[in-house]
Amino acid sequence: MTEQGKIRWGLIGASNIAKQWLAASINKHPACEVVSVYSRDETRASDYARELKLQSFHTSLDSLLADPAVDAVYISTTNEKHREEAIAAAKAGKHILCEKPLTLAVADAEAMVEAARKAGVVLATNHHLRNMATHRAIKGIIKSGELGDITSARVGFTVDLPGDLARWRLNDPSMGAGVVLDLTVHDVDLLRYYFDADPIAVTAMGLTSGQAPHGIKDNVMSIWEFPGRLLVVCQDTFLVPFGGTAVEIHGTKGSVHGVDVLWQKPQGRIAVRTRAGTRDVPVDHVVPYDKTIDDFVDAVRGRGKPSADGVDGLKSLRFALAATQAMDTGSTVRF
Numbered sequence: 290m291t292e293q294g295k296i297r298w299g300l301i302g303a304s305n306i307a308k309q310w311l312a313a314s315i316n317k318h319p320a321c322e323v324v325s326v327y328s329r330d331e332t333r334a335s336d337y338a339r340e341l342k343l344q345s346f347h348t349s350l351d352s353l354l355a356d357p358a359v360d361a362v363y364i365s366t367t368n369e370k371h372r373e374e375a376i377a378a379a380k381a382g383k384h385i386l387c388e389k390p391l392t393l394a395v396a397d398a399e400a401m402v403e404a405a406r407k408a409g410v411v412l413a414t415n416h417h418l419r420n421m422a423t424h425r426a427i428k429g430i431i432k433s434g435e436l437g438d439i440t441s442a443r444v445g446f447t448v449d450l451p452g453d454l455a456r457w458r459l460n461d462p463s464m465g466a467g468v469v470l471d472l473t474v475h476d477v478d479l480l481r482y483y484f485d486a487d488p489i490a491v492t493a494m495g496l497t498s499g500q501a502p503h504g505i506k507d508n509v510m511s512i513w514e515f516p517g518r519l520l521v522v523c524q525d526t527f528l529v530p531f532g533g534t535a536v537e538i539h540g541t542k543g544s545v546h547g548v549d550v551l552w553q554k555p556q557g558r559i560a561v562r563t564r565a566g567t568r569d570v571p572v573d574h575v576v577p578y579d580k581t582i583d584d585f586v587d588a589v590r591g592r593g594k595p596s597a598d599g600v601d602g603l604k605s606l607r608f609a610l611a612a613t614q615a616m617d618t619g620s621t622v623r624f
């Protein structure tokens with residue numbers, strides 16, 4: 290950290306998400322600055338550093354992690370690399386914000402959590418939906434009791450995967466391709482956040498469209514059970530350009546409907562329906578990643594927890610893998 294206590298960040302991965310969102314959110318925070326990037330490809334690293342006006346770039350992970358001008362790292366490489374990079378970062382004493390899915394196997398996620406604990410560094414997972422103003426409002430409505438006892442929920446993460454995102458998401462099983470590790474993992478984190486509980490069972494069916502090779506599932510529906518007799522039906526697909534995304538929470542006294550609420554942009558509308566009628570809920574939208582960084586800084590300073598920590602990332606991964614198992618075996622997985 291600088292003498293002024295500023296947290297200097299290194300980007301692990303010259304990715305889209307870092308360029309589109311996270312670098313800006315980090316630099317917007319008065320106590321943070323992105324100073325460096327690591328990419329395997331020298332041209333990509335140097336172009337990226339120039340475009341983002343970074344002080345340096347690295348073409349080896351070891352060299353980024355040995356850089357004393359880096360205090361924290363943001364890992365946004367493809368999913369199969371997260372484990373090795375996070376464990377190396379923890380051993381180098383760097384705080385870590387890691388993309389979802391945390392990794393591709395539960396034991397690997399556990400190893401990441403343990404490495405961070407042992408090194409005494411913060412490990413956060415970038416589950417941004419919890420930080421959206423819409424979802425914070427929905428959680429407040431659930432907790433207020435206005436909806437009565439919650440009996441069911443519907444989640445529709447129905448999107449059309451843009452071409453630049455499709456590269457490995459649709460093609461490479463070794464990188465965790467497919468809709469479950471990309472979207473279901475976010476959905477379950479969001480519902481864990483709403484209900485302050487972990488799901489206890491999941492079953493699922495999935496299909497492969499014409500555009501995804503290797504049997505990679507890009508159209509998946511799953512049914513989950515939470516404690517307290519609460520069922521969730523969830524649709525995750527890369528094949529729906531005009532469906533819009535949605536979350537609905539239904540209780541014995543009312544329902545809350547969130548429309549266009551599952552994406553990265555600060556957007557979406559919420560309405561509550563009860564016997565009294567329909568009420569639109571005003572929302573002051575914020576960039577969710579800004580709050581991810583705010584909470585991360587507080588955690589580094591010992592003043593709080595990350596909005597989603599390593600254990601949250603481990604739990605969402607465990608659920609996504611269970612949904613995959615249920616889908617592949619035609620069974621219900623109980624936790």
Ligand code: NDP
Nearest residue numbers: 302303304305306328329330333365366367368388389415
């Ligand atoms: P990208 O495909 O943009 O980047 C991933 C890696 O691919 C980079 O680290 C880079 O490797 C390499 N790469 C980048 N561009 C190219 C290229 N043109 N040709 C070849 N290789 C390239 O990934 P995303 O930004 O879409 O996703 C990264 C991670 O972030 C994933 O874990 C994903 O799940 C997560 N994510 C999370 C979101 C959220 O809201 N929480 C949203 C989007 C993604 P190198 O660095 O070695 O050059």
